[in-house]
Amino acid sequence: MEKREKIYEGKAKQLFTTDDADLLVQYFKDEATAFDGKKKGIIEEKGVLNNKISSRIFTMLEEKGVKTHFVKRLSDREMLVRRLRIIPVEVVIRNVAAGSLCKRLGLEEGTPLKEPTLELFYKSDPLGDPMINESLAKVFGWATDSELGQMKESAFKINRILSEFFNERGIILVDFKLEFGEHKGQVLLGDEITPDGCRLWDKSTLEKMDKDRFRRDLGKVEEAYREVLRKVME
Numbered sequence: 001m002e003k004r005e006k007i008y009e010g011k012a013k014q015l016f017t018t019d020d021a022d023l024l025v026q027y028f029k030d031e032a033t034a035f036d037g038k039k040k041g042i043i044e045e046k047g048v049l050n051n052k053i054s055s056r057i058f059t060m061l062e063e064k065g066v067k068t069h070f071v072k073r074l075s076d077r078e079m080l081v082r083r084l085r086i087i088p089v090e091v092v093i094r095n096v097a098a099g100s101l102c103k104r105l106g107l108e109e110g111t112p113l114k115e116p117t118l119e120l121f122y123k124s125d126p127l128g129d130p131m132i133n134e135s136l137a138k139v140f141g142w143a144t145d146s147e148l149g150q151m152k153e154s155a156f157k158i159n160r161i162l163s164e165f166f167n168e169r170g171i172i173l174v175d176f177k178l179e180f181g182e183h184k185g186q187v188l189l190g191d192e193i194t195p196d197g198c199r200l201w202d203k204s205t206l207e208k209m210d211k212d213r214f215r216r217d218l219g220k221v222e223e224a225y226r227e228v229l230r231k232v233m234e
């Protein structure tokens, strides 16, 4: 698949057109950012690791009936994806309290939630992805009622599948962020599923195996991503 023009560059990825108008190449970089880009760094080989992790997870989700943008992995840092019109609403699912939820509600990190919760954020770098709700998403035309319904249903289904998948591999899926987009009238899961956008804790030691190691300067960041790759390939 021939890579043509770069049409998007985000904090961790680039998107290129191909000779097929419906397909794009998604390229994974090593750059890491946190706190709305205020903290910047490089995680060695992150692009390669995240491309492999995401390809494995998207393949598994497709096998279980989740519609995603993933077509195939092309190379170390590239995957072929369906072209989406991105819906600028990020969906966060949580199983255990951590991160911004703890800050907002004064909870202790690790507090179990009695059922999974869903939060919505407006995808906007200049605004720092503010938290929104369904009503705001509809009023401002970021997503329709039908799209929100499909996104919520898909997000909870993905949570059930991924929680079990990680649990079988000795990892707790604490929380994660999803992005969706529209392709030929269908709502598909887009973006990536990697330790950049998930919190993953070792079930026995509760050690963090995700981007919190970078955010909080815990060290052994690449090692943690490598271990996640090893486990998801089991």
Ligand code: TMP
Pocket (backbone or CB within 6 Å): 090, 092, 098, 099, 100, 101, 121, 129, 175, 176, 177, 196, 197, 198, 199
């Ligand atoms: P939070 O605790 O910072 O709200 O994040 C919850 C989860 O979603 C965590 O696994 C990180 C992920 N996330 C992103 O990857 N990007 C984002 O912009 C947001 C808001 C969350």
Ligand code: ASP
Pocket (backbone or CB within 6 Å): 011, 033, 034, 035, 036, 037, 038, 196, 211, 215
């Ligand atoms: N992806 C968001 C950012 O770069 C949130 C984070 O990872 O801290 O700010």
